[in-house]
Amino acid sequence: MIVSVDGIEFKYKCSKILENIQFDVDEGQVVSILGVNGAGKSTLLKCINRIISPKKGTIMIDSHDLDKLGRLDLAKKVGYVPQRSEGNYMTVFDTLLLGRKPHIKWEVGKKDIEITERVLRLLDLEKYAMRNTNELSGGELQKVIIGRALVQEPKVILLDEPTNNLDLKNQLEVMKIIKDISRTQNITSIIVMHDLNLALQYSDKFLLLKDGNIYAEGGDETINSESIQKVYGVEAGIHDVNGVKMVIPMY
Numbered sequence: 316m317i318v319s320v321d322g323i324e325f326k327y328k329c330s331k332i333l334e335n336i337q338f339d340v341d342e343g344q345v346v347s348i349l350g351v352n353g354a355g356k357s358t359l360l361k362c363i364n365r366i367i368s369p370k371k372g373t374i375m376i377d378s379h380d381l382d383k384l385g386r387l388d389l390a391k392k393v394g395y396v397p398q399r400s401e402g403n404y405m406t407v408f409d410t411l412l413l414g415r416k417p418h419i420k421w422e423v424g425k426k427d428i429e430i431t432e433r434v435l436r437l438l439d440l441e442k443y444a445m446r447n448t449n450e451l452s453g454g455e456l457q458k459v460i461i462g463r464a465l466v467q468e469p470k471v472i473l474l475d476e477p478t479n480n481l482d483l484k485n486q487l488e489v490m491k492i493i494k495d496i497s498r499t500q501n502i503t504s505i506i507v508m509h510d511l512n513l514a515l516q517y518s519d520k521f522l523l524l525k526d527g528n529i530y531a532e533g534g535d536e537t538i539n540s541e542s543i544q545k546v547y548g549v550e551a552g553i554h555d556v557n558g559v560k561m562v563i564p565m566y
């Protein structure tokens with residue numbers, strides 16, 4: 316088990332957002348967190364990255380209690396791609412290299428440059444390497460932010476709606492990269508998703524959040540007409556389209 320969440324509860328001031336959340340994630344799994352707007356999906360990701368601290372419960376990452384991990388050790392284990400990012404006057408190359416910060420002791424080494432170049436190639440970003448990130452489209456910037464998390468070489472990567480700004484081709488490309496790194500590098504991805512069909516195609520496990528609790532968790536059988544009705548309030552059928560399971564809402 317690479318991530319183990321046990322009984323966490325989180326409140327913003329007095330409104331309870333998460334209640335008794337409990338789940339485990341295995342190494343190399345791609346996990347989608349699903350649920351309506353405001354269900355607490357981003358809040359859950361932020362708890363796992365210790366951006367915020369739950370009032371109750373424990374989170375274990377790679378057998379370490381999250382509360383007891385130092386900032387640098389946490390950054391070596393967990394990478395985070397937030398929902399919104401801004402470009403700036405730093406180049407794409409330097410932005411990616413910044414992801415090596417937790418590993419750099421005195422100065423940037425050969426390995427740091429090699430990993431940065433490898434990720435640039437992996438995400439097909441080489442042609443933008445020397446461009447400032449404020450001169451990129453939303454989708455290009457999104458790939459850079461994902462790249463920065465990969466350069467960190469974490470065991471777990473948390474992605475908050477990573478396909479949000481992307482066109483169809485880039486959505487598929489990013490999801491494929493996430494799936495590939497989980498298979499080839501055993502990196503675990505925990506992703507907040509709104510697109511049920513993309514989630515179905517690329518995830519091993521699903522967590523359905525409803526009213527601050529986990530309504531259901533498991534494999535793709537978790538996504539069915541009943542759970543979609545209960546969680547989203549939408550009538551939908553599940554169909555097999557050329558061997559691919561698809562959710563089709565009934566309008």
Ligand SMILES: Nc1ncnc2c1ncn2[C@@H]1O[C@H](COP(=O)(O)OP(=O)(O)OP(=O)(O)O)[C@@H](O)[C@H]1O
Pocket residue numbers: 327328332350351352353354355356357358359
């Ligand atoms: N900093 C904050 N202070 C107070 N309430 C907040 C704060 N951030 C989020 N909330 C509230 O917490 C609830 C859960 O928010 P969260 O962003 O986790 O939802 P989400 O499921 O990720 O939603 P979405 O799908 O719209 O991104 C929402 O009602 C939101 O308004």
